[in-house]
Amino acid sequence: MIRVENLKKYFPVKRTVGEILLRVPQRFVKAVDGISFTISKGETFGLVGESGSGKTTTGRLMLRLIEPTAGKIFFEDVDVTQLSKDELRKFRKNFQIIFQDPMAALNPYMKVGEAIKHGLEIHNIGGSNMERKKLVMEMLERVNLSPPEDFYYRYPHEISGGQRQRIVIARALILKPKFVVADEAIAMLDVSVRSQLLQLLIDLKNEFNLTFLFITHDLATTKYICNKIGVMYLGKIVEIGKFREIYNEPLHPYTKALISAVPEPDPKKKKKKLIPEGEVPNPINPPPGCKFHPRCPFAMDICKTVEPELKEVNGRLIACHLY
């Protein structure tokens, strides 16, 4: 249903006046550097990777909240990158986003009910104001904020963090989108409400038959919701496949390291931890060849010069010279 082809986003690095005068060439942060994948209808695609690997940027690109440097995004055969500004605005009700920080995601001056209703007004859904209000009330009830009248007229600062995130979810889903990007949607919440919200997302996904892009740096949460995962490292996807397969038998050294870092609930099953050595390299000056090679315990000579392409191995896609 959603297909991303060779998507790129390069952010220009700000130069100082001195650098401009000295004609230092413009440098770029290659936040997303040519990624391709598909998400089928009803699937939940987990995008995992360390901080700075370009997950958020990918999510925003797919909703065209930021303009791609290159690449195509097909949404049910519509190339989203080709839509004009006006077409895009109307098209937006098909895809929505749930943010990480619910406080920042809500306008402090809008009553939360009004914020949810706003999308209906923009897209002229529901006819009368009364009708829209009713839809909002139903949606509030659906995200377990009841009685809804109690919440509709409150401001974001007057409710708890977990409740705020429910509002953000309600605001995204009221437009009946087909595709939803959840960018670390539960990462900032109190541990006590995380599992409730994760369960809510799973329920809503089934009920609304949603297709999800679930962004997280915490592989453990993908276990409960994702069918498929993509592992990102420095703007590149290094491994894509069915969640079960990757989780049970990671192939790419980076994926292995990530999975070994997931805490194991059963203490008898001691795993050898493979924390990658060193820091994530600077995305402005990524290492040549495979970007992971400076931290990779299996690095070979070829890794230092030739960048590996994604290729099919055992029914999944891997970018590594080992295979």
Added chain:
Amino acid sequence: MSLKSYIITRIILALPMILVLLILIFFILRIIPGDPVLAILGGKAPVEVIEAKRHELGLDKPIIIQFFDYLGDVAKGDLGVSTLTNRPVWNEIKDRFPATLELTIFAFIIALVIGIFWGAEAAWRKDKPLDISARVYSIFIYAIPVFWLGLMLQLLFGIYLRWLPVGGRLSPRVSLDIKTGLLLLDSLITWNWEAFWDVLKHLLLPGITLGLVISSIFLRMVRNNTVLMLSKDFVKAAKARGLKPRVILYGHAVRNAFVPIFTIMGMQFALLLAGAVLTETTFSWPGIGSYLVLKIKYRDFPAIQGAIIFFALFVVIISIIIDIVNALVDPRVRY
């Protein structure tokens, strides 16, 4: 705490501040060189006349006695009598205040329009020419002295092009019924178009001078805060919902950017008054600012003290009003 008790607290807290200001100004005036009696009578008056005048003004009493006499009068709402004109200081201030008010409001509107629109559009086009020019403008305007800017505008539009008058509020040949003292308003409510144009022409140069100066600070604040707001997720959420760019910019980003600006506007207002003093002198604008300068020249102690207290009260009242408005529009602010 309710809004009402908040306001009462603010007023009570303002009183010691005004008292300190009063003490400072009272004693500084009497310590610095310059004698009001000599300033009025001139250096060549006979000693007896000077002594008589000194006694008449009460300046022969010990300073401490003078101070408590004055404090008692002020507490009763009596600001004393001008040593220069023999008129009650309060009446003189009352007569001149509308001129200052009209000028400041006009300048404030100019500053707001420039600040909000240029600031918002600059934030929207961050690092593009419109933004860079906004930054250069605000640094440039902030750096040049008010009176120099005023003089340049006078030179260009008043002397060289002869489009606008360089001083005063109303041409002598134009007649106008004065009701509120705000001449623009007076001419409007009496349908006196000739006077309206004349008043507007007089207001334009000083208003623009002061307005530009204030706009530089405004512009910077609006621009920076809007840039910050535009990076927030709720703005992205509005975009994701399919809201039009203009509505996102003004309805969401600028509206939120304005809150911190609004809260420090009280302080800006004090700054505005300081600018008004210089602008009024440059343009012979008959307001409190030029009044103060004139009275300082003649060492008119009661008038200087009165004008300063008046300014202080004015700033306090404005900042309280701003706080009230802020509490009304911002759901997060509760006192």
